[in-house]
Amino acid sequence: MSQLLDSPIEYLKGVGPAKGELLKKELNLFTLHDLLHQFPYRYIDRTQFYQIGELHEESGEVQIKGILRKLATVGEGRKKRLTGVLRDDSGVMELVWFTGASWIEKSLTVGMEYVVYGRVGSYNRQLNMAHPEMEPANEGNSREEGAFSPVYSSTEKLNSRGLNARVRRKLVQNLLERLTPQDLPENLPAYLVQKFKLPGRFDAMRQIHFPRTEAEMNAARNRLKFEELFFIQMRLLQLKRRRRELVKGFAFETVGDYFNRFYTEKLPFELTGAQKRVIREIRRDMGAGVQMNRLLQGDVGSGKTMVGLLCMLIALDNGFQACMMAPTEILAQQHFNSISQYMEGMEVGIGFLTGNVKGKARKAVLEGLADGSIRIVVGTHALIEPGVVFHRLGLAITDEQHRFGVEQRSKLWAKSSPFPPHVLVMTATPIPRTLAMTLYGDLEVSVIDELPPGRKPVETSHRMESHRLRVLGFMREQIGLGRQVYVVYPLIEESEKLDLLNLEQGYEALTREFPPPQYQISVVHGKMKAADKDFEMQRFAAGVTQIMVATTVIEVGVNVPNASVMVIENTERFGLSQLHQLRGRVGRGAEQSYCILMTGYKLSKEGRERIQTMVRTNNGFEIAEADLKLRGPGDLEGTRQSGILDLHIADLAKDGAILQTARNVAIRILDDDPGLERQEHHPIRWFMDKYKKKWDGWSRIS
Ligand code: ADP
Ligand code: MG
Secondary structure: OOHHHHOEHHHOOOOHHHHHHHHHHHHOOOEHHHHHHOOOOEEEEOOOOEOHHHOOOOOOEEEEEEEEEEEEEEOOHHHOEEEEEEEEOOEEEEEEEOOOHHHHHHHOOOOOEEEEEEEEEEEOOEEEEEOOEEEEOOOOHHHHHOOEEEEOOOOHHHHHOOOOHHHHHHHHHHHHHHOOHHHOOOOOOHHHHHHOOOOOHHHHHHHHHOOOOHHHHHHHHHHHHHHHHHHHHHHHHHHHHHHHHHOEOOOOOOOOHHHHHHHHHHOOOOOOHHHHHHHHHHHHHHOOOEOOEEEEEEOOOOOHHHHHHHHHHHHHHOOOEEEEEOOOHHHHHHHHHHHHHHOOOOOOOEEEEOOOOOHHHHHHHHHHHHHOOOOEEEEOHHHHOOOOOOOOEEEEEEEOHHHOOHHHHHHHHOOOOOOOOEEEEEEOOOOOHHHHHHHOOOOEEEEEOOOOOOOOOOEEEEEEHHHHHHHHHHHHHHHHOOOEEEEEOOOOHHHHHHHHHHHHHHHHHHHHHOOOOOOOEEEEOOOOOHHHHHHHHHHHHOOOOOEEEEOHHHOOOOOOOOEEEEEEOOHHHOOHHHHHHHHOOOOOOOOOOEEEEEEOOOOOHHHHHHHHHHHHOOOHHHHHHHHHHHHOHHHOOOOHHHOOOOOOOOOOOOOHHHHHHHHHHHHHHHHHOOOOOOHHHHHHHHHHHHOHHHHHHHHHOO
């Protein structure tokens, strides 16, 4: 990096120690490099002026020009605000500031002409503009900036301490004035720049901040997005290659008796095409003599457990043990039950280990694992505790990976020698392709994209409080037909007490509607002891109770095929992926299933969209895409800590095509020239070396 860009931000003309401190604290801008790489998130079109008279509530963000007629502080205490009136030939616009009033008041002069930019809103049916950007009309610097002025993300504090949008622009301008092409050498090979008709790195950087035309803006943006995604892919693909070279693994060469006997004699159904395909992929991977790290994605109900079991049998055929680890006691128990059932008559030692397995039983499992008489073990994170010693662990499967931290998985690695076990991570959280390519770009990925035949899609509907009686009637009807019903309440830490109270009241109301002895109701929530939860789960699974009132503890994996109705209370408080998981608890049997989304009358726009998405589709990937669009990648499960998604300019929700191109290009380059030795690839190598430190953390992600 250049010396200029490495210098601390306070050295820039116009910053100084006080503002420098603010920029560091508020925006994490420490160096001039950081300032340069905070790109505008939008631009003000300087070519267009509106007449105040032609504006209305839906006009959005506009630029107007007029004389500031009045400026006054009104209201008291928390309601205190600064208001102004701007007049042009066609009318007047009220301006209002709720924070930073004193600084703003000082910086404005009544009677002067201003160029004003902001979003048109309304208050008491009168149009206004809150926190508009004001610039004296005679100060021609907007002309110098060109047709588009950049707008950078900011904070209230910055705005109220004199670091407003205009000052920010000026700082970037000051920096660009000093910047030379030597400060930003090209990092892409010349042939790529030509092929994709990209602006050079230096030009793109100037143009992204101060584009003169829309075409220039788009070209610069594309170039920088491509660059960003390209280097992420280069890094991930290099990691993947390196791991393939370095981390040797057990070669499972044979598919033998266990697998074949099970497949021909025990398999209770025909595998779907997708199940067969992923088993082939996994088998090939485990046979190659390199440690497998594979993600198995499949929507709820796609049959991941059976795939896992068949892979474990391959491990057994090669003389190894296998384990399956679930995030909760309930899930582990279920996997253990179904695997034991499937395996009946196969004479294979199967163990079960969770924190609740104690005393003699625990001792027996530990001994069986150590002497190898237990070949398959199912459990929770109790399996990775130091006291658990395997005779020969060859394959570790974790179910619902997002509950397992990276650290926990690395403990698994230590459980076998001389090589780490093969690792298969199963997840039902559908991850959009773009995100998977970035988050798991260094893992192999298998996808089960097909449900077992005969599944009827769950019918989903949206109901409000006024429909409550009909919903209860529907529940009664379904229970009369011999089905079971889930009623789910939200429970989050911040409002835990209130949430539990809600659940309790809901439970009481249901008991009145569905009185014993005719009806029995189970309750399960996160605050109960594991043993009590289990007891209630078992009663529901066995059909003793007809209704299960629960918090999201049932979200993951629970399998009660006879349950055909899922009622979700306060649906607006759940995220999309959570709702999808919940709905996946029904529709597992032969009967038509229903999901009823209860909400209040007041719904935010986003809440409404979430519910519409749920009603519209059962497809987990479609839902994940919608989630990504609504929330942005930063909020998706498991992505926040990873740091990978610290993107400056690319947007995984929108830039799928650029990402795909970047990945393809990166693959081709590494296939051709793995060491980046060729002259034309030196810019790439140079740039990656520069940023090595930042990227070193990534290798820990998987
Ligand atoms: P998930 O992928 O959500 O973990 P499961 O493994 O729990 O799904 O499977 C859901 C249900 O589908 C189970 O009852 C399982 O026995 C059944 N199943 C799995 N594969 C098939 C198949 N190929 N044909 C029919 N039923 C299947
Ligand atoms: Mg499952």
